[in-house]
Amino acid sequence: MTPALQLDDVTISYGRHVVVERASFVVEEHDFAAIIGPNGGGKTTLLKAILGLLPLSGGAIRIFGNPPEEGRDLIGYVPQFHTFDFSFPITVSEMILQSRLPKNAGLFRRYREEDYQAMENALDQIGLSGLMDHPIADLSGGQQQRAIIARALAGEPRLLILDEPTVYIDAPAEEQFFSMIEALRESMAVIIVTHDISAISGKVNRIACLNRRLYTHGDASITDGMLTSVYGCPVDLIAHGVPHRVLRHHGEGYDD
Numbered sequence: 001m002t003p004a005l006q007l008d009d010v011t012i013s014y015g016r017h018v019v020v021e022r023a024s025f026v027v028e029e030h031d032f033a034a035i036i037g038p039n040g041g042g043k044t045t046l047l048k049a050i051l052g053l054l055p056l057s058g059g060a061i062r063i064f065g066n067p068p069e070e071g072r073d074l075i076g077y078v079p080q081f082h083t084f085d086f087s088f089p090i091t092v093s094e095m096i097l098q099s100r101l102p103k104n105a106g107l108f109r110r111y112r113e114e115d116y117q118a119m120e121n122a123l124d125q126i127g128l129s130g131l132m133d134h135p136i137a138d139l140s141g142g143q144q145q146r147a148i149i150a151r152a153l154a155g156e157p158r159l160l161i162l163d164e165p166t167v168y169i170d171a172p173a174e175e176q177f178f179s180m181i182e183a184l185r186e187s188m189a190v191i192i193v194t195h196d197i198s199a200i201s202g203k204v205n206r207i208a209c210l211n212r213r214l215y216t217h218g219d220a221s222i223t224d225g226m227l228t229s230v231y232g233c234p235v236d237l238i239a240h241g242v243p244h245r246v247l248r249h250h251g252e253g254y255d256d
């Protein structure tokens with residue numbers, strides 16, 4: 001099967017400053033993967049390259065076998081929550097429908113029947129159908145979070161990428177968020193990009209740590225060696241609050 005995302009020896013630079021160096025990683029269909037890493041480690045840069053917004057200085061990125069410029073229509077991208085203006089006077093359904101307009105659509109472009117259908121399906125998938133006529137400003141933080149995910153789902157993606165999705169939601173909303181991701185995995189691959197290790201521990205089936213180099217481990221466990229090389233500080237400092245299950249030494253079984 002063609003992977004949802006394949007990074008082959010990817011190097012990305014700003015001028016002579018190499019930010020991502022020789023990164024390789026594969027995300028298969030139906031995977032729930034995490035790319036974690038410290039601030040400044042290159043996560044945003046790698047995301048931009050996956051979305052076809054930055055050129056590579058080496059290697060290749062494939063999205064379902066296509067280069068990013070051709071494959072990006074298959075990606076639903078959920079930017080960081082704080083980049084949205086929820087005070088904007090618009091309903092949930094209008095916000096989602098807008099994402100269906102092509103970039104060069106004129107002012108008076110009308111929505112088609114399939115746009116309404118995609119909007120309704122997206123709301124259904126994340127359990128917000130009952131709120132479609134509500135102003136986005138009236139939603140709770142967790143509901144707003146789901147609305148921006150619905151916006152990405154309305155593009156009918158096969159790969160959903162979420163940038164720091166758990167930063168602004170509380171613990172109950174976080175549980176709901178991960179149940180929703182589990183359901184979405186039936187029809188797509190999901191990648192979350194985060195520096196919040198505790199949020200993703202035990203939830204994902206594939207993980208990579210990015211700090212200029214990309215460290216992977218073949219399964220979803222985070223090893224202390226992986227964290228030490230990525231974060232450059234003692235593992236117990238980083239592991240604070242992380243369930244034991246996800247931390248193990250190379251070659252050892254789980255210790256819970």
Ligand SMILES: Nc1ncnc2c1ncn2[C@@H]1O[C@H](COP(=O)(O)OP(=O)(O)OP(=O)(O)O)[C@@H](O)[C@H]1O
Nearest residue numbers: 014017019037038039040041042043044045046195
């Ligand atoms: N447009 C740019 N021009 C030059 N250097 C840049 C540019 N954008 C980012 N960088 C540098 O690239 C490195 C990686 O930044 P990037 O934003 O990708 O990291 P990040 O892991 O997303 O960090 P954060 O979690 O803080 O958003 C940093 O050293 C940053 O200063």
